[in-house]
Amino acid sequence: MNASHDAMLDDVAVYALGTMNAADAARVQEHLRTCAECRAEYEALAPSASAVGLSAEACANAETGAVTVSPLLKARLMREVRRDAASSPVVARGGSWGTYLVAAACLAVAVWTSFVNISLNHQLHGAQATLAATQTTIADLTSAHAQRFAVNGGEIVRVHGRIYLAMHDMPQPPRGKVYQAWTLPKGAKTMRPSLTFVPDAHGTALVALPVNAALTSAVAVSVEPAGGSKQPTSKPVLVEQLG
Amino acid sequence: MELDAEDLIARIRARDADAFEALYDAHHRLVYGVAMRMLGDAAAAEDVTQSVFLKVWSSPDLFRSGNFSAWIVRVTRNRALDVLRSRNSHPEVELPEALPESDALEDVAFANLDATAVRAALETLPPEQRAPIELGFFGGITHDEIARRTGIPLGTIKTRIRMGLRKLRATLEGAVTV
Structure with missing residues (x-):
């Protein structure tokens, strides 16, 4: 040599x-x-x-100092994938290129549709306005400055003066019932009614609460009759103090 | 775990979303960890993680067989390099070439290694070997740039990388056989 x-x-x-x-x-x-x-x-x-x-694998052990991955990322991915899976033809092993192209096209449509629909509580008038709102939501939910409060079945995200209820593992409410969010203004003693919602078939729901985060000290969710209630009629399924 | 990954990929080809979820659960921390280590930005790391897993869903045939973890690390590293290229405000600083994603040389013997074992193996390396290896892999810079920044001769950097990788292999083989 x-x-x-x-x-x-x-x-x-x-x-x-x-x-x-x-x-x-x-x-x-x-x-x-x-x-x-x-x-x-x-x-x-x-x-x-x-x-x-x-060696770079992030882990959930806080003692290591490693960061954990936001559950919202999984929620976004699974929403897109399940939508695509539901609309795609089953691709057999050794499938033709045509079949693969159809599947790829379905994914592209699913990704675009998800982009448009991610803001669940707003019926915006134009695609540009929808995209702008969606971009804001994505930026909020992925922001390194977001405060995340883990709750049963998801998390509450407080960022840039906004509050999101981001659920990824929520059971369907009983027939005729919906989930309703409640917010507690700082200094107030009683919860104020907020939006009603129902998770999708996979337990995922993303709700932007129409409140000023700086003036809100707690968020709760309860099961209520369809149409919502002025006061909670059942024990909350989650209550989170935001400080 | 790696045999399970091959099974999950086969189910993903059949558009099984549950299989995709299981694959995500098993590997998302690895993907995110590599992206985070390279980009140092949680939002960008999540974007890369999303991009990598959507690629797995849309093109599962890109993974053929072997060590799935090693393959997805390569894919993630290449996506992160793309982000670094788009950020590169100093075009005179050349970024490394992407790793071949279709290369199946990853040793299946290493398939069951976890992060703890690899970290422990890396810690056995002398600092002068470990530093250029980690900087080269995660830093998104070439060995020429490592030499320039550290002031160490280029040939010395290359030799240290080679010696470090050889020792790492020997240590990992010992870890696998335990």
């Missing part, structure tokens, strides 16, 4: 790690086609390089 080939083995390691620019990577790829020794080195080192990525 000469010095230049030893240097090539070093290059192979750097290539396996994925830190080469395009020109150098192309040069190493070309060499790997013809050099068995370097190919063997690459095959030995590539798994180690891939394993490095595993």
